[in-house]
Amino acid sequence: MKADRIAGGVIMIAGLGLMIAVTQVDILDNQPTLSARFFPYVLSVILSLGGLGLVFKPGDAKFGDVVNKLLANRGVTFAFVFLVYTLTFRFVDFRFGTWTFLLITMWILGSRKWIELLILPISVSMITYLIFRYGFTVLLPTWN
Amino acid sequence: MELISLETIFAAAAAVLQLKILFWILIGVLVGFVFGASPGLTATTGVAIATPLTFGASFEVAMALLLGIYSAGYFAGSIPAILINTPGAPGNAATAIDGYRLARKGKADMVISLAIVASVIGGLFSIAILMFAAPVLSNFALRFTSVEYFALGLFGLICVSAVSGGALIKGIVGAAIGMFLGTIGIDEVGGTTRFTMGLTELQGGVPLIPTLIAFFAVAEMLLQASSSESASLLPPQQIHKISRLPKLVFRHSWLLLKSSIIGTFIGILPGTGPTIAAWIAYGQSGRDKAKTEGEDAAQVKGVIAAESANNAVTGGALVPLLTLGIPGDTVTAVLIGALLIQGIDPGPFFIIEHSDLFAQILLILVVAALMTLVLGLSARRFLPKILAIPPRILLPIIGVLCVTGAFAINHIPFEVGIIAVLGIAGYVLARFSFPMAPIVIGLVLGPIIEINLRNGLVANDMDLTVFVTRPISAAMLIAIAVTLIWSVRRSRH
Numbered sequence: 001m002k003a004d005r006i007a008g009g010v011i012m013i014a015g016l017g018l019m020i021a022v023t024q025v026d027i028l029d030n031q032p033t034l035s036a037r038f039f040p041y042v043l044s045v046i047l048s049l050g051g052l053g054l055v056f057k058p059g060d061a062k063f064g065d066v067v068n069k070l071l072a073n074r075g076v077t078f079a080f081v082f083l084v085y086t087l088t089f090r091f092v093d094f095r096f097g098t099w100t101f102l103l104i105t106m107w108i109l110g111s112r113k114w115i116e117l118l119i120l121p122i123s124v125s126m127i128t129y130l131i132f133r134y135g136f137t138v139l140l141p142t143w144n
Numbered sequence: 145m146e147l148i149s150l151e152t153i154f155a156a157a158a159a160v161l162q163l164k165i166l167f168w169i170l171i172g173v174l175v176g177f178v179f180g181a182s183p184g185l186t187a188t189t190g191v192a193i194a195t196p197l198t199f200g201a202s203f204e205v206a207m208a209l210l211l212g213i214y215s216a217g218y219f220a221g222s223i224p225a226i227l228i229n230t231p232g233a234p235g236n237a238a239t240a241i242d243g244y245r246l247a248r249k250g251k252a253d254m255v256i257s258l259a260i261v262a263s264v265i266g267g268l269f270s271i272a273i274l275m276f277a278a279p280v281l282s283n284f285a286l287r288f289t290s291v292e293y294f295a296l297g298l299f300g301l302i303c304v305s306a307v308s309g310g311a312l313i314k315g316i317v318g319a320a321i322g323m324f325l326g327t328i329g330i331d332e333v334g335g336t337t338r339f340t341m342g343l344t345e346l347q348g349g350v351p352l353i354p355t356l357i358a359f360f361a362v363a364e365m366l367l368q369a370s371s372s373e374s375a376s377l378l379p380p381q382q383i384h385k386i387s388r389l390p391k392l393v394f395r396h397s398w399l400l401l402k403s404s405i406i407g408t409f410i411g412i413l414p415g416t417g418p419t420i421a422a423w424i425a426y427g428q429s430g431r432d433k434a435k436t437e438g439e440d441a442a443q444v445k446g447v448i449a450a451e452s453a454n455n456a457v458t459g460g461a462l463v464p465l466l467t468l469g470i471p472g473d474t475v476t477a478v479l480i481g482a483l484l485i486q487g488i489d490p491g492p493f494f495i496i497e498h499s500d501l502f503a504q505i506l507l508i509l510v511v512a513a514l515m516t517l518v519l520g521l522s523a524r525r526f527l528p529k530i531l532a533i534p535p536r537i538l539l540p541i542i543g544v545l546c547v548t549g550a551f552a553i554n555h556i557p558f559e560v561g562i563i564a565v566l567g568i569a570g571y572v573l574a575r576f577s578f579p580m581a582p583i584v585i586g587l588v589l590g591p592i593i594e595i596n597l598r599n600g601l602v603a604n605d606m607d608l609t610v611f612v613t614r615p616i617s618a619a620m621l622i623a624i625a626v627t628l629i630w631s632v633r634r635s636r637h
Contacts, residue, residue, distance in 0.1 A: 003576055003577075004576070007576045007578075011317055018324065021339065025336065025338050025339075026336040026337070027334065027336065028334050028335070028336065031334055032602050032606070033333060033598040033599070033601045033602040033606065034597065034598050034601060035334065036331040036333070036334045036336050036338060038598075039323075039327060039590075039593075039594040039597075040324065040327050040338065040339075043320050043323055043324045043327070046316065046317075046320040047317060047320050047321070047324075050313055050314075050316055050317035050320060051317070053313045054313055054314070054317070057313065059311070059577065061576075061577065066575055066576060069370065069575055070370075070571075070572060070575040072370040074369055074370055075366055075367075075369050075370025075571075076370075078366060078369040078370070078539075079366050079369075079568050079571065082362070082365075082366075082543055082564055082567075083564045083565075083568065085543070085547065085564075086547060086560045086561050086563065086564035087561055087564065089547065089551070089557050089560045089561070090557035090560075094548075098544050098547075101540065101543065101544065102540045102541070102544065105369075105539070105540040105543065106536055106537060106540055108369075109369060109535060109536035109539060109540070110536050111536045111537065116537065120537060124541055124544065125544070128544055128545070128548060132548050132552060136185060136189075136193070136552060137193070138548070138551065138552045138555065139555065140548070140551065141557070
C-alpha cells in the first residue's frame with residue numbers, strides 16, 4: 001500500500017471534517033462582506049481535493065517503510081520526552097527541567113560517557129538560564 | 145524630489161564617521177547578530193530592548209545602535225537557517241530550504257558567504273532607493289488598498305510551487321494547512337471566534353514564530369533524532385575562497401538586482417515585512433529553470449534571492465516611516481518610538497526639516513551594512529564548526545534553544561507547548577514527504593489574503609470586478625496567471 005494513499009485518505013477525511021466544523025463558526029447577520037466561514041470552507045475543499053489527488057496520484061514510498069521510520073524507537077522516545085518537557089515547562093523550574101531533558105535525551109541518542117552526562121546538562125542549563133534571564137531579561141519559570 | 149545636497153552629505157559624514165559613532169554601530173551590529181541568529185529573538189526584539197536605552201543619548205548614537213541591530217539582525221537569522229535548518233527569524237525561512245541542503249553537501253562556507261554578500265547588496269540597494277526616490281515611492285505605496293494587498297498575497301502564494309519541489313499537490317495541501325492555521329482565533333473582520341476549541345490562548349491566533357520553530361527546527365530535530373546514531377549532522381565542510389566570491393556574485397547580478405527590487409518594494413508597503421519579501425523573491429528566483437544546470441545552481445539562486453530581498457526590506461521600510469510617519473515593518477514601528485524619544489516626529493516633513501538627520505540615517509545604514517559584511521565574512525569559517533558537535537549533544541541543545549526561544553517571544557508557556565505539538569505534526573508530515581515551507585507560507589499569507597479580500601469587498605460594495613478594474617491589482621493578477629501558465633507548460637516539457 002502506497003504511503004500517499006493513506007496520507008491522502010486522512011487529509012480528505014480531515015478536509016470533510018473541517019467542512020463540518022466550519023458550520024459551527026458563528027457568523028454575523030447582515031454582514032456586508034464574505035462571512036467568517038467562507039475562507040475556511042474554501043480551504044476545506046482544497047484539502048479534500050488535495051487528499052483525493054494524493055489517493056489517485058501517490059508517490060512511490062510504501063506505507064510500511066514510512067511507518068517504520070516514523071516509529072523508530074529513538075525518534076518516538078525523543079519526541080515523547082520533548083513533549084513532556086514542553087508541557088511541564090511552566091510548572092517545573094527551568095534549570096531542573098532543562099537538566100533533566102538534556103540528560104535523558106543525550107542518553108536516548110547514545111551518550112554513555114559519564115563526563116558528558118555529568119557536565120554538559122548542568123552547564124548548558126545554567127548557561128542558557130543566565131543568558132536568557134540576565135542577558136535578554138526573559139523570566140524563565142523558577143521555583144523561587 | 146531634490147537630491148540631498150553634497151554639503152549635507154559631507155556634514156552627515158563628519159557626524160557619523162567618528163570613532164564613538166562607529167563604535168556604537170559596531171555594538172549594534174554585534175547585538176543584531178546575536179538577536180537575529182537566536183530563534184525566537186528577532187531584530188525587532190533587539191531594537192525594542194535597546195530603544196529605552198537610547199533615552200538621553202544623542203541622535204547619532206541612538207540611530208547607530210538601533211540601525212546596527214536592524215541591519216545585522218535581518219541577515220543573522222540566515223546563519224542558523226543554513227547550519228541547522230532553524231531560521232533565526234521568519235524572514236530567513238526561505239533561506240533555510242536551500243541553504244541547509246547546500247550545507248548538508250559540505251558547502252556551508254560558500255552559502256554563508258553568499259548569504260552575507262546578498263544581504264549586504266540588498267541592503268545597500270534599498271538605501272540607494274531610499275536616498276533618491278523616497279517621496280515618489282511613498283506616493284505609490286499610498287495607492288495600495290485592500291484590493292492590491294489581496295493580489296499581492298495571492299502573488300506570494302505562487303512561490304508554493306517553487307518550494308514544493310516535485311510534490312506540488314503536497315505543497316498545495318501544506319499551504320492549505322498553513323492557511324487554516326491562520327484562520328484560528330478571532331476573525332479580524334467579523335469579530336467572531338474560529339476553531340479555538342475553547343482555549344483563550346488561541347484567540348489571538350496561532351503565533352508565527354513558534355510555528356516556524358515547530359515546522360522547521362523541531363520537525364528537523366526529530367528527523368535527525370530518529371536517524372542512525374553514526375550519522376553526523378553535517379559532512380566535512382569545503383573551504384570556499386573569498387577570491388571566488390566576486391565571480392559568483394557577478395554571475396547572479398541580475399538575480400540580485402531583481403530580488404533587491406522585490407525586497408525594497410515590499411518593504412515600502414506598510415505592514416508587510418521581510419517574510420513576504422523573501423518568499424516572493426524566492427518564488428521568482430528562477431531556481432526551477434536553474435535545475436538544468438544542476439541542483440546546486442538552483443539552491444544557490446534560492447539563497448541569493450531570499451537573502452537579498454530579506455535585507456532590501458530595511459531601506460524600503462524606512463521609506464513610509466520617514467516620508468509618511470507610517471512604519472513599513474515591525475522594526476520601523478519600534479523606531480517611531482526611538483525617534484520620538486529624540487524629539488523628532490517622523491512624518492511628511494521629516495526629510496525637508498531634518499535633511500541632515502536623514503543623511504545621517506542613510507550613512508549609518510551604509511556603515512552598518514559594510515560592518516555586517518566584514519564581520520560576517522570573518523566569522524563564517526568558525527560557524528560551521530558548531531556542527532562538529534555530535535548529534536547526541538547538539539540535538540538536545542537545539543531542543544532547549546527552541547523551547548527558550550519560543551518562550552522568549554511573549555513569555556507565554558502555551559506557545560512552548562505549541563512548538564511541541566506542531567513540531568511532532570510536522571515530523572509526521574515530513575516522514576510522508578510533505579515539504580514544511582508551504583505550511584509557513586500559508587500561515588503568513590492566508591490572513592493577508594482573507595482579510596484584504598473581505599475588506600476590499602466591503603469597501604467596494606461587494607463588487608468583485610474591482611480586483612480586475614484597479615490597475616495595480618489587475619497587473620498583479622495578470623502576472624499571476626502568466627506565471628502559472630508558464631510553470632505548467634514548463635513542467636509538461
